[in-house]
Amino acid sequence: MKITDVTAYPVQGERRPYLLVAVDTDEGITGVGEAGLSGHEQAEVGACQQLRELVLGQDPFRTEHLWQVMTRGTFFPARGVLASVVSAIDIALWDIKGKALGQPLYNLLGGRVRDQVPCYTHLRGGRRTHDDPEGHHDAVEAARAAVAEGWRYLRFSPDDEDGVLEPGRSARRAARRMEALRDALGDDVELLVDVHTRFGLPEAVWFCDAIADQRPYFVEDALRSEYLEGYRRLRQASRVPLAAGEQLDSKTAFRPLLEEELIDYARIDLCNVGGITEALKVAAMCEAHDIRVAVHNPLGVVSTAACLHFNLALTPFGVQEQPYRPGVDAEVFPVQAFEFRDGALVPGDAPGLGVELDRDAALARRFDGSARLPLFRRADGSFTNW
Structure with missing residues (x-):
């Protein structure tokens, strides 16, 4: 079997734009990443x-x-944009292998160690009104609705005020939201806080201490992941589990966080870290340090399928990010061989990733720009992290 073509498909999905990659072979088998x-x-x-x-x-x-050819074949390390495309091609290659062998991908990764993959969703809500000036009541109602749908892990983030984010003010408001959610939901629902790098070290230390008694499942990206000294200091000062890694694109980038055990959950992004091939190596490092994996998955159908198969075969598993229930973008992906049940993804037995790309539909929904991400500012007009 030989690779005959590699094609990029920028697609406007129902939720957001996606960059899909199809890898074709001379035996008529196509993988998608x-x-x-x-x-x-x-x-x-x-x-x-x-x-x-x-x-x-x-x-x-x-x-x-x-993987070695793609990451080292142009001399300069494949980071950032290159790493993301290496990831897509690598995932597509694993999809091809599963389809050629007639096996679901998890069987190629060692076989299932679990029957389903618990997931967390993004908590919507938090709309401010005259009677609910910080939006906590609205957030609680959104959380109750998510629990009624079957979710048992809920994630929220410190919010801005019309594009203005003052870290200290946002941290105090987020601490009050955490207390409101825990009081309303009790101890049977796990609450995760994604700071999204919006705090500096003083705010991160204060926030982690302020919510410790509310028992967060983890606090994610309290600082930018390249700020290693900050993580060392936060680790010493904090009583809550810490998560980081979604911005990292290789095992070497993860290495100091893991070897110094500065985090409790590694946020591996299969679509940025170098695909399944590199993610397996990072996960092995996690297992050696008793660090759990909580994959970063805010993306589309292919990312969800890849994360599902990866986690089904993964021993140091924590939870999978899943901002939506399966079934979106069915026009582009008419086959999606997994389902949502009681807060978890349940796999089918289709070969490879268990998804099929409709190229005509992908072309009909072509996206010719790039996703515009929010830009936050401080009250004085200076830039701050989104």
């Missing part, structure tokens, strides 16, 4: 054209070899 660097879709299209030349004519079963 997804790149994860949101806001850089057009750059990813260009990177896909470059990496295509490195894999054409190659055996798709040689995933490790092709």
Whole structure:
């Protein structure tokens, strides 16, 4: 079997734009992958054209070899945009292997160690009104509705005020929201806080201490992940589980966080870290340090399927991010061989990832720009993290 083509499909999905990659073979088997660097879709299209030349004519079963060629074959390390497209091609290669062998992908990763994958969703709500000036009542009602749908893990983030985010003010408001949610939901629902790098070290230390008695499942990205000294200091000062890693694109980038055990949950993004091939290596490092994996998955159908198969075969598993129930973008993906049941994803037994791409539908929903991400500012007009 040989690779005959690699094609990028920027698609406007029902929820957001996606960058999909299809890898074709001379035996008529096609694998599909997804790149994860949101806001850089057009750059990813260009990177896909470059990496295509490195894999054409190659055996798709040689995933490790092709990963090395793609990440090291142009001398400079494949980071950022390149890493995201390496991820997409790698996922597509694993999809091809599963389809060629007639096996669901999790069987190629060692077989299932669990029957289903518990997931957390993004908590909507928090609308401010005259009677609910901080939006906590609205957030509680949204949380109750999510629990009624079957979710048992809920995530929220410190919010802004019409694009203005003052870290200290936002931290205090988020602490009050955490208390309101815990009081309303009790102890049977896990609450996760994604700070999304919006705090500096003083606010992160204060916030983690303020919510410790509310028992968060974890606090994610309290600081930017490259701020290692900050994580060292936060680790010493904090009593809550910490999570980070979605911005990291290789095992070497994860290495200090894992070897120094600065986090409790590794937020591996299969569509940015280098695909399944590299994610398996990061996960092995996690297991050696008793750190759980909570995959980052805010993306589309392919990312969801890849995360599901990865987590089904993963021993140091924590929880999977899943902002929506399966079934979205059914026009582009008419086959999605998994379902949502009681707060978890349940797999089917279709080969590969268990998804099929309708190329005509993808072309009909072509997205020619790049996703515009929010830009936050401080009250004085200076830039701050979203």
